[in-house]
Amino acid sequence: MLSAQEKAAILVEALPYIKKFYGKTVVIKYGGHAMTDCGLKMAVLTDVVLMKYVGMHPVVVHGGGPEITAMLQKLGIESRFVSGLRVTDEETMEIVEMVLAGKLNKEIVSLINRIGGKAVGLSGKDACLLQAVKMPGKVYQPDGKVEMVDIGCVGQVKKVNPAIVQTLIHEGYIPVVAPVAVGPEGESYNVNADTVAGELAAALGADKLIILTDVEGILEDRENRDSLLSVIRADDVPDLIARGIIDGGMIPKVECCTRALYGGVNTTHILDGRVAHSILLEVFTDKGIGTMVVR
Numbered sequence: 001m002l003s004a005q006e007k008a009a010i011l012v013e014a015l016p017y018i019k020k021f022y023g024k025t026v027v028i029k030y031g032g033h034a035m036t037d038c039g040l041k042m043a044v045l046t047d048v049v050l051m052k053y054v055g056m057h058p059v060v061v062h063g064g065g066p067e068i069t070a071m072l073q074k075l076g077i078e079s080r081f082v083s084g085l086r087v088t089d090e091e092t093m094e095i096v097e098m099v100l101a102g103k104l105n106k107e108i109v110s111l112i113n114r115i116g117g118k119a120v121g122l123s124g125k126d127a128c129l130l131q132a133v134k135m136p137g138k139v140y141q142p143d144g145k146v147e148m149v150d151i152g153c154v155g156q157v158k159k160v161n162p163a164i165v166q167t168l169i170h171e172g173y174i175p176v177v178a179p180v181a182v183g184p185e186g187e188s189y190n191v192n193a194d195t196v197a198g199e200l201a202a203a204l205g206a207d208k209l210i211i212l213t214d215v216e217g218i219l220e221d222r223e224n225r226d227s228l229l230s231v232i233r234a235d236d237v238p239d240l241i242a243r244g245i246i247d248g249g250m251i252p253k254v255e256c257c258t259r260a261l262y263g264g265v266n267t268t269h270i271l272d273g274r275v276a277h278s279i280l281l282e283v284f285t286d287k288g289i290g291t292m293v294v295r
């Protein structure tokens, strides 16, 4: 146990960071292990509530890919992905929306409220927060050619209307956003949660975008956990992808960081969500953890 004096010293050390980020918007992409492990879940959402209490404006965008896959499996529907995006026919879209905007969104809202925050859950349909159009999937051929294929109700975000999120922020609420967008005819679109976090951070003019994942950050050599790249420049991302250093599920994450940076977000971070309180370690220390992607 810490003594009262040690606790006071920790609070004093946090003061410069609290001052620096007071009133600033921080978008957090919440997903991976941090969403399924009970202890980590509480740690992440406690960090979010604490940020709000010290005057920051956290906005949570959550994923739920594994939970959707598990529900589809229960219903005897097999999951298929094209370049990391779920092939989403109309029946699958119904399940995606139920799991994301129904079950998971409300679970997160309820937990934040239990911890002492005031959370409000939204999907991209609420106040037309996320407007999208149908997007084809890209299949990369061995000869380098790209084939476009139909992947159903997967959306590309065309417009973000952030007013509802800004209103909630300024009324003291913590917005929690499910990555389901609305189409021109009111139809639902499934959007990758990393992409939504990047688009929303840019539209809000957020100060920071934090993406939680299940690795230490971007590793130069994925077999070597000591090869963490602490900082990379957005301009270097295409080369890192072309050289195969950044691959698979990490591609949408760095691309969404790049999108957010060029949209005006100051700093973007890819953090290990398996580490308890990784958000606080990033926000309240100089060194930070994980990989920072900068302009």
Ligand SMILES: Nc1ncnc2c1ncn2[C@@H]1O[C@H](COP(=O)(O)OP(=O)(O)O)[C@@H](O)[C@H]1O
Pocket (backbone or CB within 6 Å): 031, 032, 033, 063, 212, 213, 214, 215, 217, 218, 219, 220, 222, 245, 246, 247, 248, 249, 250, 251
């Ligand atoms: N350079 C890299 N450094 C770390 N992980 C990488 C890298 N390139 C690809 N990856 C892969 O990206 C994965 C993270 O993406 P993903 O599994 O989609 O995460 P999440 O479930 O958190 O959204 C890592 O587990 C790893 O397999």
Ligand SMILES: CC(=O)N[C@@H](CCC(=O)OP(=O)(O)O)C(=O)O
Pocket (backbone or CB within 6 Å): 031, 032, 062, 063, 064, 065, 066, 068, 084, 085, 086, 096, 154, 155, 179, 190, 191, 192, 193, 194
């Ligand atoms: C189009 C598409 O693939 N959408 C994702 C949406 C959820 C998501 O992105 O969740 P994670 O962040 O946990 O991966 C899906 O259906 O799985």
